[in-house]
Amino acid sequence: MSEDVFIIGAGIHPFGRTPGLSGLQQGVFAVRQALERAGLAWRDVQFAFGGSDAAGNADTMVSELGLTSIPFINVANGCATGGSAMFGAYSTIKSGEFDLGLAVGFDKHPRGSFSPLPADWGLPDWYGETGLMLTTQFFAMKIQRYMSLYGITPHTLGAVAEKAFANGVLADHAWRREAVDMDTILHSQMVSDPLTKFMFCSPGEGAVALLLASGRKARELGLPAVRLRAAAVRTRPPGSFEVFSPALDLERGGSPTSVASQAAYDMAGVGPEDIDIAQLQDTEAGAEIMHMAENGFCADGEQTAWIAEGRTRIDGSLPVNTDGGCLACGEPIGASGLRQVYENYVQLIGQAGARQAPGRLRLGYSHVYGAPGVSAVAIVER
């Protein structure tokens, strides 16, 4: 019988830009905050998984946190770094090897878009040289086709961004904390048609730390806890449409998100209709729309009505991206997936402050997606 796994504490370094602190230092800040809120000390932590995409080696934070000789495993898994760190911590506790551990993710990216090198992604130089290797183009072309197939309009894209910034105003860890109106969103600079500047998130900075414990340990500590019912990381199936693809198979298939989502529902023994709150990858406004369907919450095309009716707002029937998501928080790659789990944790234990979703929240769902086609889904239960 494998162990139940609980999240018993969480810390966050505010997202955005913090010129005085390295990404690693923001990671240390998040770990200290998680420990302090839980009333625990670093010496109580038996193991750690952590990582960043561009801000250094997580395990070097022991020089600041304390030389307790614990195993500290660095995770480098691109956009799924945070999700993979949590999966590592989850599996370790589930196996019974340890009963209290840490998952930490942090990052610090320079301004502007990411600048990937073709060789790092197994692609020829010409693909980058001729201006085809941009994540923004991929997201724009995925939603462009989706809008054409399912009759979704730019107004629905704008409504998603408007909601994100409205939620960000209420989230003390968000980067963008000013509301942006629909007109401004729709008429801001076009970045990659049909997506404007305010429909895209920006690479940024931030850090998140989660403390995970076995059921026995969680009961012993008596802290506010949520049970991690599922943690699934999945790579792309045949026929998916991914970032950095010079060509796509004619026969279209599922997505890493649909596969990870199904795996997580199976692990948890629940379905999308049971979920009370969701944090979905919103690299841009269209991604949130498509991911609502890929994660099973609605059928393709139903998003127009869902969003017009406000069903994904904080006071709606399925609040989505209650802290403003990537659009309001920015995207520090290593921290982004853990921020979603942090948000579900504080929502489920009723400590989300001004952005607290109403009613009893039992099941929280989080989904991160990134290059070159990887998704991580977690389901937590209060």
Added chain:
Amino acid sequence: MPDTLPVPIADGLICPETEGNALFASRERATNRLCFPARPEDDPRYERVLLPRTGRLWSWTIQRFRPKSPPYAGPEAFEPYAVGYVDLDGALIVEGRLVDVAFDDLAIGMAMRVVPLPFEMTDGTLRTSFGFAPDKGVGA
């Protein structure tokens, strides 16, 4: 490739015998699956094939800002350009620049064909890349 076209931007990308109007791909012998760009010619698991020269626009966008260098190696001066995926008749959906078309005229499903695309590198030299242009001979 005729004398009028500059040196290809990569080997094994554009078929020289078609005046730049067709792209190479590889067919995996075991599965028949096509892949683009083509694999190295000496890989025995694949055979080199030519992709169809025409197809339909599958999706598109406009690149409105100059991409970062590296990897982008175009000129410093920047003009927005269109990018899209074209479903090459029953073979593969291939990504490339869209040329000879006004941005406002782009529409999913429009007929397209492969064309050679002179590409100016940052240092001013010219290379031949590929793009897709509206296939005027075919009705939308």
